Amino acid sequence: MIGAAVYLCMTALMTAASAYLWRRVIRLTRLKKDGVTAEGRCINYEFGESSAAAIFEYPAPEGRSFTVTSDYRSSLPFQVGETSEIIFNPSDPSQAAVADHLKSELRTLRLTALAMTAVPLLMSAVAFIA
Numbered sequence: 001m002i003g004a005a006v007y008l009c010m011t012a013l014m015t016a017a018s019a020y021l022w023r024r025v026i027r028l029t030r031l032k033k034d035g036v037t038a039e040g041r042c043i044n045y046e047f048g049e050s051s052a053a054a055i056f057e058y059p060a061p062e063g064r065s066f067t068v069t070s071d072y073r074s075s076l077p078f079q080v081g082e083t084s085e086i087i088f089n090p091s092d093p094s095q096a097a098v099a100d101h102l103k104s105e106l107r108t109l110r111l112t113a114l115a116m117t118a119v120p121l122l123m124s125a126v127a128f129i130a
Contacts, residue, residue: 007123014120021113028106031097035087040068040098042078054078058086060093068096071105 040056047053051072060066068086070077078084088096097105 011120011123014116014123018113018116018120021109021116025106025109025113027095028097028102028109031087031089031095032102032106034089035096036090037099038086038088039083040086042080042082042084043067044080045076048072050074052076054082054084054098056084056086056098058088058096060088061090064093066093066096068098070098071101077101 038058038060040058042054043057044055045052046055046069051074053072054070054077055067056070056078057065057067066088068088070084085099086096087099087102088094
């Protein structure tokens, strides 16, 4: 009985994580396809335990400025003051990505989402066979 409850909780968690990742994949794919580009300038860094991400400021319609953070790398990906192409959603300019990193981010998200989708299916198959 406890085993079944644990199995159901694990399956629910994996399915929820998978759904979240697939939504991100869809959002970034749409951004890549339909996004508008602007030149962003690196203004600062955000540091993790053993990695760093660049924070870019970019102009959007109506003269407003927004920021976007690049993906984390083991070395500083950009220098402060350096520019890079930013892709943003014209209807919601706060949704943006650094163009140089978008392809690798999408690849990583797709692989992770696929793995997170496969695990509950494999768990179900094992439970069914047992």
